[in-house]
Amino acid sequence: MSDQLIFAMEVTLNGLMAGVLYALVALGFVLIYKASGIFNYAQGVMALFAAMTLVGIMQGQVPFAHLINALFGTHLHSFGWNVPALLAILLTVVVMVGFAWAVQVVVMRHLVGQEPIILFMATIGLAYFLEGVADLMWGSEIKTLDVGLPQGINVWIDETTFGIFGYGFFIDNLDIVATVIAALLVAGLVLFSQYTKQGRAMRAVADDHQAALSVGISLNYIWVLVWSVAGFVALVAGIMWGTKSGVQFSLSLIALKALPVLMLGGFTSIPGAIVGGLIIGVGEKLFEFLVGPLVGGATENWFAYVLALLFLVFRPQGLFGEKIIERV
Amino acid sequence: MFYREAGDFKLSYEADSQTFPIRFDRYRYYAVLVVAFGIIPFVINDYWANAILLPFLIYSIAAIGLNILVGYCGQVSLGTGGFMAVGAYACYKLMTAFPEVSMFIHVVLAGGITGVVCVLFGLPSLRIKGFYLAVATLAAQFFLVWLFNRVPWFYNYSASGQISAPERDTFGIVITGPNAQAWATYLFCLIFLTACALIARNLTRGTQGRKWMAIRDMDIAAEIIGVNPLKAKLSAFAVSGFFIGVSGALFFAIYLGAVEVGEAFGITKSFLVLFMIIIGGLGSIFGSFAGAAFLVLLPVVLKVVGVDVLGWPTDIVAHFQLVIVGALIVTFLILEPHGLAQLWRVAKEKLRLWPFPH
Numbered sequence: 001m002s003d004q005l006i007f008a009m010e011v012t013l014n015g016l017m018a019g020v021l022y023a024l025v026a027l028g029f030v031l032i033y034k035a036s037g038i039f040n041y042a043q044g045v046m047a048l049f050a051a052m053t054l055v056g057i058m059q060g061q062v063p064f065a066h067l068i069n070a071l072f073g074t075h076l077h078s079f080g081w082n083v084p085a086l087l088a089i090l091l092t093v094v095v096m097v098g099f100a101w102a103v104q105v106v107v108m109r110h111l112v113g114q115e116p117i118i119l120f121m122a123t124i125g126l127a128y129f130l131e132g133v134a135d136l137m138w139g140s141e142i143k144t145l146d147v148g149l150p151q152g153i154n155v156w157i158d159e160t161t162f163g164i165f166g167y168g169f170f171i172d173n174l175d176i177v178a179t180v181i182a183a184l185l186v187a188g189l190v191l192f193s194q195y196t197k198q199g200r201a202m203r204a205v206a207d208d209h210q211a212a213l214s215v216g217i218s219l220n221y222i223w224v225l226v227w228s229v230a231g232f233v234a235l236v237a238g239i240m241w242g243t244k245s246g247v248q249f250s251l252s253l254i255a256l257k258a259l260p261v262l263m264l265g266g267f268t269s270i271p272g273a274i275v276g277g278l279i280i281g282v283g284e285k286l287f288e289f290l291v292g293p294l295v296g297g298a299t300e301n302w303f304a305y306v307l308a309l310l311f312l313v314f315r316p317q318g319l320f321g322e323k324i325i326e327r328v
Numbered sequence: 329m330f331y332r333e334a335g336d337f338k339l340s341y342e343a344d345s346q347t348f349p350i351r352f353d354r355y356r357y358y359a360v361l362v363v364a365f366g367i368i369p370f371v372i373n374d375y376w377a378n379a380i381l382l383p384f385l386i387y388s389i390a391a392i393g394l395n396i397l398v399g400y401c402g403q404v405s406l407g408t409g410g411f412m413a414v415g416a417y418a419c420y421k422l423m424t425a426f427p428e429v430s431m432f433i434h435v436v437l438a439g440g441i442t443g444v445v446c447v448l449f450g451l452p453s454l455r456i457k458g459f460y461l462a463v464a465t466l467a468a469q470f471f472l473v474w475l476f477n478r479v480p481w482f483y484n485y486s487a488s489g490q491i492s493a494p495e496r497d498t499f500g501i502v503i504t505g506p507n508a509q510a511w512a513t514y515l516f517c518l519i520f521l522t523a524c525a526l527i528a529r530n531l532t533r534g535t536q537g538r539k540w541m542a543i544r545d546m547d548i549a550a551e552i553i554g555v556n557p558l559k560a561k562l563s564a565f566a567v568s569g570f571f572i573g574v575s576g577a578l579f580f581a582i583y584l585g586a587v588e589v590g591e592a593f594g595i596t597k598s599f600l601v602l603f604m605i606i607i608g609g610l611g612s613i614f615g616s617f618a619g620a621a622f623l624v625l626l627p628v629v630l631k632v633v634g635v636d637v638l639g640w641p642t643d644i645v646a647h648f649q650l651v652i653v654g655a656l657i658v659t660f661l662i663l664e665p666h667g668l669a670q671l672w673r674v675a676k677e678k679l680r681l682w683p684f685p686h
Contacts, residue, residue, distance in 0.1 A: 039459050070640050110662045116458065117404055121606050122661045124599060129654025135647040256595070259463045267459065301474050305467035312456050312464060 003167070010169045011289045012282055017175035019281020020182045021240055025258035026265065026273040027186070028233040033267045034206040035226040038108070038119045042127035044255020046096070046231055049134045051238030051247045053095050055145050056138040057088040063137045085147040089235070096231030099130075104224045131252060140249070145242035149177050178240045185236060186274065189229075198225060260308035266318030275319060280304045331679040347529060350680075364518055369511040377510035382583045384624045385517040386575050391604040391616035392528045393571025398602070399610035400532055401564035402544030403453050407465040409597035410472035411569055413589050414442040415576025417482050420491045423504075423581065424484060431498040435520065435577045442573020443566045445472075450565030454558060457547075469598055476589040492586035504581045513582045520578060524571055529613050531567065540564050541611070603653070607660055609669025618668040626653065
């Protein structure tokens with residue numbers, strides 16, 4: 001087999017792994033969009049906030065330490081303890097649920113019935129707000145996140161492929177773990193929405209607000225629930241990306257990576273988010289590998305968008321999206 | 329009293345359909361023009377020009393442009409930063425290729441080129457609507473910034489990859505480069521802003537503007553009553569692109585002087601201009617001015633209060649700025665989705681009846 005083909009195979013595999021991570025972020029968008037018709041731009045910043053909170057709790061940082069020091073002239077920095085990863089994750093989930101509740105009570109409840117685009121802009125405002133709060137709370141320096149996930153080259157795959165092709169594939173253990181976790185998360189979400197009372201209520205709300213309200217489902221409760229679940233998905237995505245490349249501002253930009261995934265897969269479809277993620281992941285890695293060197297590289301910034309754009313021209317609702325029906 | 333239609337008789341059709349039908353409004357408008365053209369150029373200094381006036385004028389042009397697209401025609405665009413970059417680079421290439429031509433012509437041509445590019449990226453709007461379109465315009469944003477970063481022809485093969493404005497003049501007055509006087513740069517931008525505002529105001533209240541608004545309110549219904557969606561949407565993209573291109577050219581050549589594309593025209597710029605028109609008011613020319621003024625002044629005021637008065641570290645103030653801008657946008661959307669322009673409209677209605685409540 002030629003070297004070029006083997007490289008392409010390795011690139012494809014890595015693309016699939018990256019695609020899973022994109023899909024993970026896209027999933028959070030789809031959940032909120034389906035349940036409340038809100039296109040939540042703040043999802044990426046929520047991932048950043050969750051990851052920063054996790055690191056902060058694990059390292060026992062004092063929240064708002066920098067601000068308090070500046071205001072009162074104190075020299076607080078940390079509580080001086082380290083919280084074990086599992087407990088810290090639980091605490092972060094609590095924080096994200098609190099955030100979901102606050103968003104619902106303070107913002108979204110007052111915007112019910114507004115045009116979708118107004119809601120979208122509100123979430124952009126929310127993203128700015130949350131980003132500022134995260135920086136004030138935990139400081140804006142780059143942090144390393146380590147919750148005990150395996151990292152580095154997977155030796156087994158390296159050796160096996162070396163035996164077959166005479167060339168060892170480089171695949172990060174973390175990507176494999178991420179794939180497994182993403183699969184578990186999707187399975188869990190599907191089970192949750194199919195077999196639990198809350199999950200069914202969530203689907204009912206997604207289907208028709210008014211009808212759900214009339215059979216006695218509390219919209220406020222369901223929306224808090226949805227934002228909490230989205231916060232949880234953001235936490236998982238934040239842990240994965242944070243472990244991979246450090247907890248820093250650029251983490252919030254993964255939201256921008258997830259948007260073309262959504263466009264490809266359709267805003268309303270969970271399988272669409274997964275398939276779209278995989279297509280984008282493989283597509284952009286292969287494009288960078290094959291065409292990138294010819295045009296100066298760094299095509300990953302825009303390839304996904306242009307692909308999604310071209311795709312939408314032929315199928316405006318995405319791969320798995322519901323057919324858009326318009327009436328006058 | 330001072331704000332009344334009563335006694336103000338219109339004796340011709342022109343008088344009846346003028347922009348400011350109320351006499352008080354008209355005089356206020358003339359007064360603003362006199363102050364802007366006749367007084368400020370004589371008292372301006374470098375700090376005021378660079379910190380407040382130039383960004384305000386330039387962002388106002390961009391906000392008017394985006395408002396035509398988003399506020400009047402309803403096509404949400406997140407590609408403003410990319411289109412401003414087109415204007416900036418077009419202006420740069422023209423400035424370096426034809427040094428003896430007046431800057432006025434360069435800036436107008438740069439706007440025209442941006443209009444064409446904008447129409448190209450607007451083509452998908454005929455198939456895609458709403459969110460999908462908003463996300464699709466991000467393709468323009470990322471692709472254009474990447475293009476200007478990677479293709480050396482655009483930055484004339486300079487080693488740093490930056491573009492910097494050479495010294496150019498118009499009518500013998502230097503307006504770009506380090507030797508430009510504050511009053512000259514100010515007047516140059518002001519002339520463009522005034523022209524753009526006049527054009528936009530008269531376009532939006534005429535046939536074309538009504539077509540755009542029909543498309544915005546419901547495109548299928550608009551099509552049924554005889555508005556051609558292709559022409560209406562693409563003309564909105566073209567006009568909007570022209571204004572945004574002009575503002576991009578001014579932003580680069582007059583205000584910054586040297587530009588690194590990813591930093592100056594990144595996605596944050598797109599959001600900034602979008603916030604301006606949301607806070608100012610969608611579908612209002614006055615709103616574009618108000619929003620631009622608000623978001624240009626806010627960081628300056630916060631910095632003065634936070635750093636100079638309270639003595640906080642600059643990074644905390646910068647973070648607070650994010651929090652405040654975010655909170656303000658959410659608050660505005662909840663309390664007044666139509667922005668500052670609506671507050672102004674309500675105030676005018678109240679004034680008209682004052683001192684009677686009804």
